[in-house]
Amino acid sequence: MKAVLYQVDAFADLVFEGNPAAIVPLSAWPSDDVMQAVAAENNLAETAFFAPEGEGYRLRWFTPAVEVDLCGHATLASAHVLFAHLEYAKPEIHFETRSGTLVVTREGDRLSMNFPAARPxxxxxxxxxxxxxxxxxxxxxxxxxxxxxxxxxxxxxxxxxxxxxxxxxxxxxxxxxxxxxxxxxxxxxxxxxxxxxxxxxxxxxxxxxxxxxxxxxxxxxxxxxxxxxxxxxxxxxxxxxxxxxxxxxxxxxxxxxxxxxxx
Incomplete structure (x- = not known):
């Protein structure tokens, strides 16, 4: 199986700033073991995979060691890939995740993410x-x-x-x-x-x-x-x-x- 991988610096104005994430758009899901192996091979803080689901996308995040419940910078980078490279035309993207539905919206030259609050x-x-x-x-x-x-x-x-x-x-x-x-x-x-x-x-x-x-x-x-x-x-x-x-x-x-x- 082959796939395109984008490496994106999130929360960054220029490359070499912010947090790098690997983003892999999919049409069908490989096994969890394969996704974990890809994340380990990339050796970045997060590798994100997304595939179409309903009106939006299913999004999953992997560190080199484990799958995680929530990752902000790889969500921002995934939305950037859709808007900037995959010709996504709507103003907002709905991602289905282990933390529920996450919405990313274009706001000028920034992307805006709506996440659940966690009050300490x-x-x-x-x-x-x-x-x-x-x-x-x-x-x-x-x-x-x-x-x-x-x-x-x-x-x-x-x-x-x-x-x-x-x-x-x-x-x-x-x-x-x-x-x-x-x-x-x-x-x-x-x-x-x-x-x-x-x-x-x-x-x-x-x-x-x-x-x-x-x-x-x-x-x-x-x-x-x-x-x-x-x-x-x-x-x-x-x-x-x-x-x-x-x-x-x-x-x-x-x-x-x-x-x-x-x-």
Missing amino acids: KPYPAPEAIAEALGGKARVWLKTSNLMAVFDTAEEVVDLTPDFPALGRLLTPLNAGLIATAPGSGGIDFVSRFFAPSHGIDEDPVTGSAHCTSVPYWARKLGKADLVARQVSKRGGTLWCTDAGERVILRGRCADYMKAEISF
């Missing part, structure tokens, strides 16, 4: 995880992921986690870890995202993590519309809205590669 709740400070993270968070919270809130963006930028230890500690929780702090200069908040238990030490830009961080910062800052910056080495910007039970995440994409794969 207080969590007892996990001393071993905090030590492995390598910083002193002021607040700990949890949804499906842990979130550590710091006082300054510099503290988040300067984190140097012990990834083997962090992976061992997060695996029983089946969780990733968001580190976040207030921003400045037009950026409302910054973050980094670590998921060594899912095969990703640090994810460059993580849409799904903002389903947790946006509701937190919207309440903290008293505003619904927020500009977020993920301060990984590659970096990426998201324009976000807290919409109650939903979170709106907006970003741009840059094309890096188009290839044919065989499996």
Whole structure:
């Protein structure tokens, strides 16, 4: 079987920014083992596969190690492939996923994603995880992921986690870890995202993590519309809205590669 693969930098204005994702449009589904093997071969944070279903598409996401329930940047990249390369003409795309129906809409030169909100709740400070993270968070919270809130963006930028230890500690929780702090200069908040238990030490830009961080910062800052910056080495910007039970995440994409794969 052959398929076209697009590699797209999501939440990026230019290549080499944002978060790279491999996108594979399909007309028929291969086995789960094959999709997992393709994702491992690509060795990117996410490989997404989509195929027509109903009025929209079925969308699935794989890290090099596992299939995941939600991935923001690969959803944004999948919509970009449809709009920019596959001549999708409607203003919005409906993706059926393990997290329900996700809608992506064109908004000028940005794409807008409508995701379920995940409002974090207080969590007892996990001393071993905090030590492995390598910083002193002021607040700990949890949804499906842990979130550590710091006082300054510099503290988040300067984190140097012990990834083997962090992976061992997060695996029983089946969780990733968001580190976040207030921003400045037009950026409302910054973050980094670590998921060594899912095969990703640090994810460059993580849409799904903002389903947790946006509701937190919207309440903290008293505003619904927020500009977020993920301060990984590659970096990426998201324009976000807290919409109650939903979170709106907006970003741009840059094309890096188009290839044919065989499996």
